[in-house]
Amino acid sequence: MGGSFVMLCVRCRTAEARPDSVRCELCEAAERLDGRTHLGGRRRVPVSGTAVLRSPVALGWATAGLFALVGLTDMVAAVLDLVMAGFADQAAGGDWSVEDDWTVAERFSAYATYFWSLVYLSSVVVFLVWFRRTRVNAEVFDPYGHTMLRGWAIGGWFVPVVSLWFPRRIASETWYASVSPADRRGPLLLNLWWGAFLLDNAVSQFVARQLDRAEEVDEIARAYRYVAYSELFSVVHAVIAVLFVLALTGRQNTRAHQPWPPAAPGPVPEVPDAPAPEKV
16 A cells, blocks of 8 residues: 655645644644744735635636637737748748738738737736735635735736746735645646746747847748747646636635535434334
8 A cells, every 4th residue: 555645734834734634733723823923934914804705706717718818819819920921931032922911911910919919908907806806815714824915916916026926925825725625736737827927928028029120031930930939838828827717716616615624523413213103
């Protein structure tokens, strides 16, 4: 037989969790006292007592739907960029009969870019509302499991430099605060989502500069291909983002419908024997 499964405490990440919980004995004792202890080497912050549990399901599905639409638009844009790269290759070889087709493709690409901008901005707004709601819900689930104030759930995305890790920390604390005895998944999906987000932004900025600097026709063709590959990776990023949003939404929805802490098993009540039927 294999060894038994060992889970670390979702708060301190060092001690072994109790068999009937997801916290170690010390963290549970600290919560019962006042919760003013350190979490992962960082000082916990007091959360507002106005935190109210609200369902994230509708916002989660709206966010996931908009992310999926962004990914679909990226895929269409990638196809158009590859088509324009082919036209640029022909023009570089001296065949300028494709100029009219190239112009038409550029026009459709402009339409796709405009539509993408509208959908992307909409997805950002809805995502930020969803992200803040999940953070507030996490305060209800675990008032002592946070090291950042609630306002950073939105502000952390817009402050330079700290935007590289503040949102990820809030997402991680929200993920662990929303844990339930029936769901002990690790943060693999969260890490994939954040890594894809950072890489997608870096690659997109790089290829955009390459396209701006391209002057010769062959350079333009190469830049179009780089942009298309970047957009295809954005599709992968969109898929991971959809999975992460739905996973955290489902995690909180499940947690909200389960008792906490889990009830200890008690004796099974005895059922009295049914009375014998009366004789007529």
